Amino acid sequence: MASIMFYLLSLILLTATLLCIFQRNPVHAVLYLVLGFFSLAIMFYLLGAPLVAAWEVIVYAGAIMVLFLFIIMMLGLAPQDRPEGPGWQRWLPFVILMAAVLACTLVIIALDPAATAQGEPYSLGPQDFGEALFGKYALAVQVVSFQLLFAAVGAYNLGRIQRGKGKP
């Protein structure tokens, strides 16, 4: 059961990502990407990593894509002269993929409503995850986070308003 679902979900993921690339309207592309993240999250869940699945949704779908949307809207990247807005044919793939993802979720919930039977040998609870993150791989995590810090400092430096110079 799980493996069927896995292949189904990876199919959805690939289709959604491809559609994301081929969208002309950036907001629609973001939607397909979010859909892809959802199926990825469910795949992580199937693989026995519910925490990673949750992070996938919270961080990627809930924060990073929101940031993308913010930037798209702020820069006005969406095409200005939309003729009508796409018809239902254009949305059909989205609806089908969405329905498939929802169906997978429902099947998972129906099979195991209490989410107890994560009896797989490779199940990874929050505690194991935390221990791996801050124990075994602590150095790597630190390095990556420093990279993020550098990026943040660099961005701040670029965007800083210099005294007497106005906005850069």
Add this chain to the structure above:
Amino acid sequence: MNTAIITVILTLCKLALIFGVVLSMAAYLVLAERKLLGRMQLRYGPNRIGPGGMIQPLCDVIKLITKEDFIPERADKWLFLFAPGLTALTALLSFAVVPFAPPVTLFGQELPMVVCDLNIGLLYLLGLSSLGVYGVVLGGWASNSKYSLLGAMRSLGQLLSYELAMGLALIPVVLSAKSFSITEIVMSQATLPNLVKHPLAFLIFMISVAAESKRTPFDMPEAENEIVGGFHTEYSGMRFGLFFVGEYINLIVIGAMVTVLFLGGWHGPLLPPVAWFLIKVLFVAFVFIWARGSMPRPRYDQLMRFGWTVMIPIGVINILLTAAVLLAINS
């Protein structure tokens, strides 16, 4: 197999029960908010239809349904139609992990009083609350109107900045409960609610949750006197109604979140657990309505500055302090 079927049926029953209760609660919360705000402004609020205005929600629904469902020209039609439902849906889904009573034994089976007791329930709640912004943003963007776009962008910025503070406020709770499961978080508050243990986290959580769900005083995305109606400027009829209902379901979600995370969930003397749960949820909802009656709306830049320079540093310091104290106690 037999037990599995019973489990599925019971889950469906719980689902139906929660849907019914939440939807009717949302309808009457609208009425309660209008009446309470009225009384705070020395008015009566709606009191004409039915005894004390009790049938008002029904009339509102009839009004909204019979109104014209208007779609602006050049709007992104399908996105426009689909966005309000998304708001209501994400709000409703949050209830799946909220436990409203201790487990009971039914048909010889231990039955948890929660639809789906995920071991990462807290993260599920956080994820849904951050997904809730999609309805607002897509609706605002699809309307193809300046005011809607401004409202959508404001809600994006607000969500991004206050979600951090909200997450930071929840870490002390997780630290002291040692679990992401909401049932266990409630269990850990059997003697002392988290409100007493982590008052600072509670304060941060209340403020950031209000900002994230666009409750007044942080309702810049729909600030009437600046950007008309914000993201729902172009919506009418039942689609506007869905946004509206979603907002009130969200209020109940917040009430439930604050209750299970900080006020000790169903724990309480004398009364049955479900009653305590409901009382606490309604009390939190009342506090938010009260804040709406009392607080003016800050400016948008003030909101942002407050979020990044006050809430987040305090949240980080609070985590460090809590962790240190917990370490000292445990060792």
Add this chain to the structure above:
Amino acid sequence: MTLWRDIKGTLQPFWITLGYLFQKPVTIQYPEVKRTPPPRYRARIVLTRDPDGGERCVACHLCSGACPVDCISMQAAEDADGRRYAAWFRINFSRCIFCGLCAEACPTLAIQMTPDYEICNRDILNLVYEKEDLLIDGCGKDTQYNFYEHAGIGVANERGRNQDEYGPVDPKSLLP
């Protein structure tokens, strides 16, 4: 110090609204409880009569000229003795803003405002009041005044015979 002020300023409103919550609202429950408006309240307009019972209005069109929304219309007519009156007189209350300028403009005190504010109607045409609807039997606010006692064209008395009225001037004479 500022912090203390801010905290106080944030908490105080909560206390105040809580206090209001338990006070009796000031709302007047309209259809059940009705206020008596003061006598000079500006609501439904009437046309009044002389103390003798004659119509006061002389169809001078001053009210209709003063009306900012142009909702008064009439047609003037004349009696055999030269006394003017309105053949028909119409006020469209669906447009009237109850500003009272017509009553101020009226030289004969014919048109007056009354405190009757309940003239809503479901059919907008019912709000067009004709002369029969407007004319009342009393004198309204000023019970003594009769325009033709003070001025006019010899309707109540002969020309120049009214109290506080000079006789007609002889234009041919140069005497003061």
